[in-house]
Amino acid sequence: MSAFSDALGVSSSGLKTQSQRLRIVAENVANTDTPGYRRKIVSFSEQVATSGLAQVTLDPIALDRRAGEQIYDPSHPMADQTGHYAGSNVDLVVEIADAREAQRSYEANLKMFDQVRQMSSGLMDLLRK
Numbered sequence: 001m002s003a004f005s006d007a008l009g010v011s012s013s014g015l016k017t018q019s020q021r022l023r024i025v026a027e028n029v030a031n032t033d034t035p036g037y038r039r040k041i042v043s044f045s046e047q048v049a050t051s052g053l054a055q056v057t058l059d060p061i062a063l064d065r066r067a068g069e070q071i072y073d074p075s076h077p078m079a080d081q082t083g084h085y086a087g088s089n090v091d092l093v094v095e096i097a098d099a100r101e102a103q104r105s106y107e108a109n110l111k112m113f114d115q116v117r118q119m120s121s122g123l124m125d126l127l128r129k
Helices: 002-030 092-128
Strands: 044-048 054-058 070-072 084-086
Touching: 002 054, 002 092
Parallel strands: none
Antiparallel strands: 044 054, 070 084
16 A cells, blocks of 8 residues: 555645645736736755655745846836836736646646545455455
8 A cells, every 4th residue: 555655645745735826826916016026936855754655845945036127117106316217027928828837747646646645445345245
């Protein structure tokens, strides 16, 4: 049964990291119009547990270094002497693509989790007979 629990552990770590990724994408989308907001970037790494099983983990969140667009509005409280202020550097097209990729990865991990659960249940049924 160790192989089943290992597979469930790998799958659940993928589910957890992809849900965290979706949360970060949602934060980026929500702050698209926030002046000065820097896009958060998610990256993953592999963590090997004491059992020797590799799992996916989320690295510390980094901020995108690209400059935000300069918006001209002299009446804005954040405007400088030239009448410009820094907008956010979030690109909605990139965020939508990231959200779709994270959703598909989440669904793949969920499918794997369900397959392992079904195989485990089938094995238990065979052992009872």
